[in-house]
Amino acid sequence: MRLTIDLPLAVDRESPVPLAVQVAGQLREAMRTGRLRAGERLPSTRALSTLLGVSRTVATDAYQQLYAEGWLDGRHGSGTYVADDALPYEKPGARAVDVRGAVRREPAPPGWVDLRPGRPWVFGYDTAAWRRAWRSAGELALNAFPDPYGHPELRELLADHLRRARAVPVGAGNVMVTRGTGNGLDLIAATLLGPGTRAGVEEPGWRAARRIFASRGAEVVPCPVDEQGVIVEALPDDLRVLYTTPAHQFPVGGRLPIPRRERLLAWARRTGAIVVEDDYDAEFRYDVAPLPALYGLDPGRVVLLGTLSKSLGPDVGLGWLVAPADLLDAVAERRTHLADRTSGPVQRAVATLLERGDLDRHLRRMRLEYARRRAVIVEELGPYVRGDTAGLHVMVALPAGVVPGLVRRAGERGVLLDTTEAHHHGPPRVHGLVLGYGSASRADVRRGCAVIRELIPPAEA
């Protein structure tokens, strides 16, 4: 069997792209274009690292990424192989884009413009601050017993961050460190829901919330939103939990006005429901300051979930859950039973970023960049743009009939899109695109928007 050691691989040390990402990208491209074929053997990580003059970790990380994406197969004790089903991507023209499934997280092929929401701009990191944080994580003992509430120092730092950034009147005693919003929501669901309970999710709304509630046995109840957010008058009285995104409704983009917040909390007090406030991208507002969090209006009825997924990236795996102390204790107990925890080193790294002000600096820089990208979308697609000047995505409203064809034709031209249709539980009632500008460069955002504009039928333009 041929050893593929003669592949033309190279790394660019001047590039801001991490070495492992470069190596993985070149191998992926070789498999995508058929230069590496199913069943072929790859060099060992040792051989690859020698060949490229990089550390063994770089080679291992690149392979791990490709394993995770399903490109590679490890046969125990006998090396690394291109997976049998690692077929080259079809050419853009032949690629079938399913409107409902268009957000499946396959990485975009090289050269494509990926305007699906969900990821921030990792090239904006201050790499010196990032490395310092991870060195601090590694210096400390790794054998501490996990605390279901999280590290006390980080809980203090997060409480401080929330008081400053979100005007949330919170002490460390109300904060639990999670692995992100999904993890926090699942812990709430595991504590409060089960067969025979009903849980509301905004419609359209975050798919993961529906799946999490359903996987804990609850009946999922779609709760309609309008351009400002959840419609309180349409909420049934028998929900145990309601999942909402009041700072920036996902995906429509509205901000729940104060009077409606008051009515929502009055509904929760009357019915006994717990309102889960997903504050996923509240750090990113480009016009006025964010409204104070719902949690601050009634800390007895609200659970606030936050995440670093939009500021640092989803694979960092860190978030927070803020809740009344008795509910937090119940969640911590359930968490212990589930043997669920947040990684200690990740908590230490994030504590360093917070302590040194690196996270705040990063957010300030990213706000400027995202505001510019959003302005490009408004420039290109202004009349169709909906939602607040916030976050890492906008909704582009289009007539129902236009969306599937537009997504397909954009796919044929190398632009990956997501739709509001895909975020419904029942029959779609809000139609259009959900454009993410977190992970595409400003130039790509412009390229993608130009393609969309060309594809909007003249009658709608």
Ligand SMILES: Cc1ncc(COP(=O)(O)O)c(C=O)c1O
């Ligand atoms: C509405 C919403 N909430 C939260 C998140 C982040 O979830 P997590 O912190 O689990 O990565 C996302 C990510 O895409 C999202 O779209």
